[in-house]
Amino acid sequence: MKKMNSTNQHNLETIRAICGTAHALSVIGGRWKPTILHLLLHGKMRYGRLRRVIPGISERMLVLQLRELEKDGLVRRIVYAEVPPRVEYELTEEGLSMKPMLESISAWGRYHHAKNQTEQEENEEEELAKKLEQVLGDLTP
Amino acid sequence: MKKMNSTNQHNLETIRAICGTAHALSVIGGRWKPTILHLLLHGKMRYGRLRRVIPGISERMLVLQLRELEKDGLVRRIVYAEVPPRVEYELTEEGLSMKPMLESISAWGRYHHAKNQTEQEENEEEELAKKLEQVLGDLTP
DNA sequence: CAGAATCCAAAATGATACTG
DNA sequence: CAGTATCATTTTGGATTCTG
Numbered sequence: 001m002k003k004m005n006s007t008n009q010h011n012l013e014t015i016r017a018i019c020g021t022a023h024a025l026s027v028i029g030g031r032w033k034p035t036i037l038h039l040l041l042h043g044k045m046r047y048g049r050l051r052r053v054i055p056g057i058s059e060r061m062l063v064l065q066l067r068e069l070e071k072d073g074l075v076r077r078i079v080y081a082e083v084p085p086r087v088e089y090e091l092t093e094e095g096l097s098m099k100p101m102l103e104s105i106s107a108w109g110r111y112h113h114a115k116n117q118t119e120q121e122e123n124e125e126e127e128l129a130k131k132l133e134q135v136l137g138d139l140t141p
Numbered sequence: 142m143k144k145m146n147s148t149n150q151h152n153l154e155t156i157r158a159i160c161g162t163a164h165a166l167s168v169i170g171g172r173w174k175p176t177i178l179h180l181l182l183h184g185k186m187r188y189g190r191l192r193r194v195i196p197g198i199s200e201r202m203l204v205l206q207l208r209e210l211e212k213d214g215l216v217r218r219i220v221y222a223e224v225p226p227r228v229e230y231e232l233t234e235e236g237l238s239m240k241p242m243l244e245s246i247s248a249w250g251r252y253h254h255a256k257n258q259t260e261q262e263e264n265e266e267e268e269l270a271k272k273l274e275q276v277l278g279d280l281t282p
Numbered sequence: 283c284a285g286a287a288t289c290c291a292a293a294a295t296g297a298t299a300c301t302g
Numbered sequence: 303c304a305g306t307a308t309c310a311t312t313t314t315g316g317a318t319t320c321t322g
Binding site: 007010011012014015016017019020021022023024025027028029031032034035038055056057072073094097098100101102104105106107108109110111112113115116119 | 148152155156164169170172175176196198214238242246247252253256
């Protein structure tokens with residue numbers, strides 16, 4: 001059990017190759033990609049603006065994710081030969097082809113999130129009710 | 142710069158709360174969940190069978206992912222009081238509601254995978270052509 | 283059979299300082 | 303401005319052993 005010689009990596013690659021869903025998720029997955037893609041769906045954007053509007057992202061992550069998206073052919077990087085430098089990012093045609101999928105995911109996500117939200121609240125209410133019952137039980141036998 | 146007290150965790154939660162897509166991805170994401178969900182879309186399945194048909198998954202991961210899916214209300218765990226024990230897993234109604242989304246993701250994934258595949262081959266052909274040119278160039282000035 | 287528990291490796295993310 | 307480089311930390315995944 002010295003080296004696992006990346007069974008991990010191997011498993012990942014295998015699954016990506018067989019399963020379309022896994023492949024898609026590996027492309028749009030990661031913590032920040034959904035947000036970046038969402039923003040770029042509305043039009044091109046400069047690097048600095050992206051950094052400022054995405055709350056909490058580090059420069060390292062932003063560049064990294066952008067580079068991956070670029071490598072996957074979803075995002076185009078446009079460099080203007082100016083000073084101070086200016087770089088814009090925009091979706092390619094292939095990137096735009098994700099729109100229906102992204103909307104489908106987003107819709108289900110919001111639906112599920114809302115549902116779980118209310119369930120949680122119900123659970124909390126139940127717990128509260130239980131505690132209340134205990135307390136009251138002691139007082140009113 | 143001692144403790145980051147999980148800015149990581151915080152960022153994740155924030156994004157999940159704001160962005161439907163990120164929330165959905167955190168639910169169906171992970172290396173094995175797409176495969177598990179895909180299998181369960183075809184009907185209920187026993188634990189052992191899941192383990193056997195998913196190539197390369199470890200028991201730990203299988204149980205872990207199933208538990209998460211259960212917690213998120215997508216999968217139901219059915220225990221039969223028999224010996225030897227028997228446990229089956231099936232999608233809940235909420236789990237089934239993912240079907241259109243999953244198909245949309247899978248379709249795009251396969252499309253994108255195929256496209257990148259051919260692009261890679263084209264690149265390889267180009268490289269090959271270049272090398273060939275170099276070799277031939279030396280021979281036929 | 284279906285898993286729980288433990289321990290370790292690898293990948294993802296974050297903070298920060300520096301540069302053309 | 304738009305990054306790059308480096309290092310620390312957090313999270314995820316895998317192997318193995320044990321149990322009701």
